[in-house]
Amino acid sequence: MPDLDPVIHAQARLRITATLATLEVDDTIAFPRLQELLDMTAGNLSTHLRKLEEADYVAVSKSHQGRMPVTYLALTKRGRRAFEDYTDALRDLLGQAP
Amino acid sequence: MAAAATSAHSGSEHSDGEHSDGDERLDPAAALALLTKQQLSITTQRGSFVSVITAVWGVVWLIGFLVLWLVDAMRPEFSIPLPIAIGVFAALMVIGIGVSAVVGVRGSRGIKSGPNAAFTGTAYGLSWWLGIIGIPVLGGGLQSNGMSADLANIYYPAAYLFFVGVMFFAAGTIWRAIPAMVTGVWMVAIAIIGSYFGHPDNLLFYAITGGGGFLVLAVWDAARNRRIRRATSATAASGA
Numbered sequence: 512m513p514d515l516d517p518v519i520h521a522q523a524r525l526r527i528t529a530t531l532a533t534l535e536v537d538d539t540i541a542f543p544r545l546q547e548l549l550d551m552t553a554g555n556l557s558t559h560l561r562k563l564e565e566a567d568y569v570a571v572s573k574s575h576q577g578r579m580p581v582t583y584l585a586l587t588k589r590g591r592r593a594f595e596d597y598t599d600a601l602r603d604l605l606g607q608a609p
Numbered sequence: 610m611a612a613a614a615t616s617a618h619s620g621s622e623h624s625d626g627e628h629s630d631g632d633e634r635l636d637p638a639a640a641l642a643l644l645t646k647q648q649l650s651i652t653t654q655r656g657s658f659v660s661v662i663t664a665v666w667g668v669v670w671l672i673g674f675l676v677l678w679l680v681d682a683m684r685p686e687f688s689i690p691l692p693i694a695i696g697v698f699a700a701l702m703v704i705g706i707g708v709s710a711v712v713g714v715r716g717s718r719g720i721k722s723g724p725n726a727a728f729t730g731t732a733y734g735l736s737w738w739l740g741i742i743g744i745p746v747l748g749g750g751l752q753s754n755g756m757s758a759d760l761a762n763i764y765y766p767a768a769y770l771f772f773v774g775v776m777f778f779a780a781g782t783i784w785r786a787i788p789a790m791v792t793g794v795w796m797v798a799i800a801i802i803g804s805y806f807g808h809p810d811n812l813l814f815y816a817i818t819g820g821g822g823f824l825v826l827a828v829w830d831a832a833r834n835r836r837i838r839r840a841t842s843a844t845a846a847s848g849a
Contacts (some may be wrong), residue, residue: 515637515640518634521635522639522643523633524641525635525640525644525647526643526647529643529644529645529647529648529651530648530651531647532647532744533648533651533652533655535722535723535725535726536719536723537722537723537724537726538720538721538722538723538726539720539721539723540719540720540721541719541720541721543719544718544719544720547719548650548651548654548655555750574721579696583721598641598644600638601640601641601644602641604637605638605641609660
């Protein structure tokens with residue numbers, strides 16, 4: 512029985528990772544837009560993003576929009592692979608063909 | 610390492626449901642359902658502006674082609690002067706393009722494209738000019754070789770609709786949007802079929818099947834978005 516990656520296998524982080532996985536490989540998303548799409552509080556989102564960043568699943572880049580600093584986020588190559596492996600493991604557990 | 614952490618946690622897998630910080634664990638079936646719903650919710654939210662653009666183009670074509678049709682269709686009782694009809698059609702096109710650009714930019718706000726996606730987007734945007742410039746130049750060539758004004762009345766709308774249909778289809782294949790591909794095929798089909806009606810009935814046909822078709826599509830798309838949003842909002846609330 513395959514084990515489920517504990518970094519992804521928690522409700523909030525699963526939602527975040529699944530959302531970031533819908534972006535094209537080179538695209539990044541601004542923190543406020545991600546927050547809006549997920550309908551999460553900024554604090555809760557930050558906490559879970561930090562855990563994903565610590566696991567090297569999410570890359571954070573800073574940019575400026577006029578004078579406002581904006582944080583952009585994306586899955587790293589490692590994060591994308593981990594999400595695919597996680598999805599495969601889930602399907603495996605449920606007896607579905609990947 | 611990850612495996613060890615999972616087994617360490619597995620004892621408390623279902624016992625910490627009272628935490629509402631989103632750190633609670635899920636059983637595999639619930640996790641897969643959540644994942645699927647979440648991705649559907651995101652693609653729906655990100656694509657919700659498309660139905661607005663579709664509706665705007667529905668109105669533009671419905672009114673635009675009807676106005677062009679009224680130049681010749683009701684003669685001699687009634688006729689809209691050609692320069693006015695063309696002016697209205699052009700103004701509607703400008704409004705359509707303007708609204709599409711504003712709504713499209715708003716829909717993709719907060720997303721920064723990487724170099725590959727940026728190249729694709731720019732190349733696709735530029736390819737529109739092939740038709741916008743190519744169709745009238747080709748028409749000029751045909752007219753200078755004897756194509757009559759009557760035939761030109763059939764050629765121009767058919768050629769533009771055909772081209773826009775192919776471009777919609779291309780957009781659908783690039784961004785994996787099946788509705789855009791279906792719309793593209795629909796437009797190519799009506800462009801061809803309409804040309805068999807002859808002038809000016811081809812314009813009435815385009816107003817109904819093009820403009821009307823787009824309006825139906827917009828309503829269907831908006832209803833589908835609303836249904837998905839309602840179905841996925843429960844997930845969002847419980848995960849936040």
